Amino acid sequence: MLELDKIKYYRNYEAGQPVVWSGDQLDFVASVVTGIAALTQTMEDGRTQMVGLLLPSDFLGRPGREITSFDVTAVSDLTLCCFRRKPFEKLISATPNVSQRLLEMTLDELDSAREWMLVLGRKTAREKIASLIAIIARRESKLHLTRPEDGFRFELPLTREAMADYLGLTLETVSRQISALKRDGVIELLSNRQVHIPDFRTLLAETGDDADGGMPA
């Protein structure tokens, strides 16, 4: 992959800044280095739905199609490692490994998207919130190499509004359900964003998923 180094460069975005708008041409593909980006869709009347979260190491842009179908926005301060499209595409057509790796990543994303469809289509507001917190918790624990079963604490990277956009809810409902989970001892809040999970099993029980079902990314 040494050739990649020759065509890569970095871009930085502040929290809230747009990376690309739906329908725009994206003349690069990129991988998230630090921070979080959100893929969202917006209807004419302003209703919006987040359709994906990009975390460090996630990939942005699809080889072979230069037009994005979703808005991409920096949720937190964001650094992207970008590759100019043309040389990148030449590279992947030359090296089968890259293409296979990309396929695998894409299939994982597809699985995640489909699992999220269950969340959006069938879960209650409380289950949605619990699911989202569980996903973030799982990721954090992976990052810090702790087992999520042990109680631990972390920071929610999303505003209440962003959570609402992700979950197909309103921000008021998000706030209320977080309060309810706190009242019921499922989670503890050290501050608005700082969450402590006393018992991960209890949280999982609130997601509505069976025992150890996988969760979307």
Added chain:
Amino acid sequence: MLELDKIKYYRNYEAGQPVVWSGDQLDFVASVVTGIAALTQTMEDGRTQMVGLLLPSDFLGRPGREITSFDVTAVSDLTLCCFRRKPFEKLISATPNVSQRLLEMTLDELDSAREWMLVLGRKTAREKIASLIAIIARRESKLHLTRPEDGFRFELPLTREAMADYLGLTLETVSRQISALKRDGVIELLSNRQVHIPDFRTLLAETGDDADGGMPA
């Protein structure tokens, strides 16, 4: 692709029959020849959400992972063209074209899944129904090489319940909204399943999408 012929065979399913259950080992990958299959997820308490529809030429199964994460069911009578997994995987690692083609198909499916997330998360029942009918209409028109703008008729391949599972609604709501669209002259029903669209634009206006936005598969 001549080598593929050596390892392929056919399977038939009757409407309603399961193809695989979530968590089962899938020792083949396949492509739909005729009929329709549904990918669904089910919660412990029986709530189900359809997460994908497989139509003729769509692909089932992912190279590299033998366990399916979704139930697959025949919605109508179904014929699959199957490839035994091992030789198929050997083939795609040998021929970069196949792998690239698969990547492209998967990216398309991912886009579709994400567009469906907007439908599930933010659309009203009426918009959901209109969206579904528009999608099916579009497909049918593609199949018959007619432009969907011209009024035309076709058959809904799904029961009201299957539509409800796809749209995150109950079957009663589906029935009511179809009746409402009929009452308002957006669609005409020749029978339960036979739909006639007098004016495609009118239908599109009911989906909530802006003008010519792409629709999920």
Added chain:
DNA sequence: CGATTACTTTGATCCAGATCAACAAGGGGC
């Protein structure tokens, strides 16, 4: 054919979550 079973429509009622409306709590910047 009539009967049984599956699918669909329609009605009445209920409730989870949306909407409308205040208000609290940070958190910079000056």
Added chain:
DNA sequence: GCCCCTTGTTGATCTGGATCAAAGTAATCG
């Protein structure tokens, strides 16, 4: 510190779709 501004909470009310309940229609089978 104080003010402004963004973010979050909480309350009151409303409503779209769920739920519960009956019929109506169509396909299937003996």
